[in-house]
């Protein structure tokens with residue numbers, strides 16, 4: 001994908017939770033492509049965040065897809081709940097499901113796009129037999145659990161390797177698979193991230209930490225897109 005069409009997925013983990021409806025409307029107005037929705041269960045990861053009721057509450061506020069990133073274990077029971085709450089993408093960590101193939105099918109059966117999330121140290125081998133069931137591969141560039149962490153550089157060669165897998169899959173007649181990166185993305189590293197093969201970039205603290213004077217987010221989202229196309 002050309003870097004000029006990179007998708008920006010602001011993570012509402014860094015939003016003002018007391019004004020979430022307003023915050024997601026501001027993101028859409030500013031040109032965000034997806035709302036990244038981080039679900040943490042105080043079990044798979046130490047933090048505890050938001051669930052299907054919050055997804056349902058923000059759903060009427062935006063048209064753009066809601067990209068639900070499950071950091072919960074196990075995953076199967078909560079998948080239908082998020083589908084019902086208006087999620088468009090549902091991704092989960094392979095370590096958190098005893099039956100990865102079944103969980104991926106479950107997501108699609110409920111009308112959502114399905115994806116796997118690989119932690120920085122998770123090998124690519126878990127993708128091998130499920131490529132046809134994936135609409136998205138999400139590479140973590142930090143260890144999951146918290147916003148505002150530093151980008152782990154070994155993600156860059158890993159992105160390149162996954163880009164090759166996706167391109168080879170498509171060349172062999174396979175479906176399109178989005179390649180998203182999550183954690184520590186900002187104005188200084190987005191160009192490298194996109195050059196390494198990402199077509200979708202999550203940004204939490206980078207977006208919500210740099211609001212426009214009127215509280216909107218057009219400035220930072222435009223800058224991220226411009227930097228992404230700089231190389």
Ligand code: DX5
Pocket residue numbers: 011013014036038069142143144145146147148149182183184185202203204205206
């Ligand atoms: C981390 C979350 C990320 C995080 C990104 O577990 O999955 O989505 O909120 O935040 P930043 O961009 O601040 O690293």
Ligand code: ZN
Pocket residue numbers: 011036037038069182202
């Ligand atoms: Zn996330």
